[in-house]
Amino acid sequence: MAIGIFGGTFNPPHLGHLRLARAFAARFSLTRVLVIPTFVPPHKLTPDLADAATRVRMCRLLFGEAPFEVSTMEIDRGGRSYTVETLETLHAQYPGEALFLLVGSDMLETLDTWYRAADIRKLCTICAAAREKGKSPDANGAVLLEDYDPIEVSSTDVRERVRLGQDVTDVVGEAVAACIAENRLYTDAYTGYRKLLRTKLGDYRLRHSFCVADAAGMLAERYGADPEEAYFAGLLHDVMKDAPRDEQKEMIERGGTVLTETELANPKVWHAMAGEAYLRTELGVADADVLSAVRYHTTGRAKMSLLEKILYVADYLSADREYDGVERMRRLAESSLEEAMLFGLSFTISDLAQKEQIIHPDSVDCYNEICLKKGTCI
Numbered sequence: 001m002a003i004g005i006f007g008g009t010f011n012p013p014h015l016g017h018l019r020l021a022r023a024f025a026a027r028f029s030l031t032r033v034l035v036i037p038t039f040v041p042p043h044k045l046t047p048d049l050a051d052a053a054t055r056v057r058m059c060r061l062l063f064g065e066a067p068f069e070v071s072t073m074e075i076d077r078g079g080r081s082y083t084v085e086t087l088e089t090l091h092a093q094y095p096g097e098a099l100f101l102l103v104g105s106d107m108l109e110t111l112d113t114w115y116r117a118a119d120i121r122k123l124c125t126i127c128a129a130a131r132e133k134g135k136s137p138d139a140n141g142a143v144l145l146e147d148y149d150p151i152e153v154s155s156t157d158v159r160e161r162v163r164l165g166q167d168v169t170d171v172v173g174e175a176v177a178a179c180i181a182e183n184r185l186y187t188d189a190y191t192g193y194r195k196l197l198r199t200k201l202g203d204y205r206l207r208h209s210f211c212v213a214d215a216a217g218m219l220a221e222r223y224g225a226d227p228e229e230a231y232f233a234g235l236l237h238d239v240m241k242d243a244p245r246d247e248q249k250e251m252i253e254r255g256g257t258v259l260t261e262t263e264l265a266n267p268k269v270w271h272a273m274a275g276e277a278y279l280r281t282e283l284g285v286a287d288a289d290v291l292s293a294v295r296y297h298t299t300g301r302a303k304m305s306l307l308e309k310i311l312y313v314a315d316y317l318s319a320d321r322e323y324d325g326v327e328r329m330r331r332l333a334e335s336s337l338e339e340a341m342l343f344g345l346s347f348t349i350s351d352l353a354q355k356e357q358i359i360h361p362d363s364v365d366c367y368n369e370i371c372l373k374k375g376t377c378i
Contacts, residue, residue, distance in 0.1 A: 001094070002098045006102045011049055013035075014171050023129060027145055033067050035068055036074055037070070038074050039075045048159060048186055108128050108142055126141065127143045129145035158186075165197075197236070225306050226307075233307060237275060237294050237297045240270075254277060255281055272294060293311040299360040342374075
C-alpha cells in the first residue's frame with residue numbers, strides 16, 4: 001500500500017491544494033492520502049491563523065472523499081510539528097508501507113534546512129509539483145510531477161481577498177467559503193466597509209481608496225495620529241466619487257449643507273461634501289474629525305486638524321498615484337506635512353489657474369495660512 005502525506009497550515013485549504021493532492025494520488029497510485037493540518041507551523045509566524053478545529057473542519061469540507069483522510073495527529077500532538085516526527089509516527093503505525101511526502105515545488109528550495117532533513121529523505125519518497133505555470137523547479141532529490149497544471153492561488157491570496165471583502169468561492173469552493181463567512185475568518189474591522197465600497201466604486205477608484213487608506217495609516221504612525229482613525233478616513237474618503245452628480249448633490253442637501261455659488265459652479269468638489277454627508281447620515285459616523293477630514297480632503301481649508309492634513313496628503317501620494325512630482329511629494333511628506341501640503345496646493349492651484357477653472361476659496365485660505373506660518377509672504 002502506498003500512503004501519501006499532505007501536510008500544511010491549510011489556512012485556509014483551497015482548490016489548488018485539492019488539485020495538487022488529486023494529481024499526486026493519480027500519478028503515484030496512492031491508496032490513501034493523509035491530509036495533516038499543522039498545529040503551529042515551525043517555519044513562519046501566522047498572526048491570522050484560524051484555530052485548529054476550524055482548519056480541520058475546512059479540510060474535511062474540501063477533502064471529503066476517498067482517497068483523502070484528514071488526520072489530526074499533529075494537532076493532537078500539540079506544540080510545533082516537524083515533518084520527520086510525523087513520518088516516524090506513520091512508519092510505526094503503518095509498518096512496511098511506502099510513504100510519499102507531497103509538497104509544492106517552493107518547499108524544495110528550503111528542504112535541506114528542515115529539521116533532520118537527511119532522515120526525512122530516508123523515511124519517504126519526496127514528491128513535488130510546480131506551484132506556478134511554466135516553471136520547472138530544481139528537483140533537489142524529489143520526484144517531480146510532470147505535466148501538472150496548477151491553480152495559481154495561495155492561502156495568503158485567499159486571506160487577503162477575504163480581508164478586502166471579495167468572494168472566494170471560486171478558489172476554495174462553496175463549502176469552505178461558507179465556513180469562512182460563518183466564522184468571520186480573516187476579516188478585520190473594515191471588511192464590511194470594503195464590501196460596501198465594492199458596490200459604490202469602480203475598480204480604479206476602489207484601488208485608490210485602499211491605497212489612500214494605507215498611506216493615511218502610515219502617515220498617522222509617523223506624525224502621532226491614530227492610525228485606525230486615519231485608515232478609516234482614507235478608506236471612505238471617496239465613497240461618493242463615482243456616484244452621479246445629481247446623486248452627490250442630493251446627498252449634500254440631505255446632509256444639510258447649502259452649496260455656495262462657487263461650489264455650485266464646481267461639481268468636482270461635490271464628492272467630498274457628499275461623502276461627509278453619507279458617512280454621517282447613512283453610516284452613522286459620529287467622529288467629527290473623520291467627517292471633516294473627508295469633507296476637506298479635496299480642497300483643504302485653514303486651521304486643518306492633524307487628521308485632515310494626513311488625509312489631504314495621503315490622497316496625493318498614495319501608491320497608485322503616478323503624476324509628475326509624486327516622488328517629490330512623497331519625499332516632502334517624510335519630514336513635513338505642511339511642506340507636502342504646500343507642494344500639493346501649489347500644484348493644484350497653478351493647474352486650475354492655467355486652465356481658467358474655479359479655485360475653491362478654502363484651498364486659497366489653506367495655501368495662504370501655510371505661507372504665513374512659513375514667513376514666505378511679502
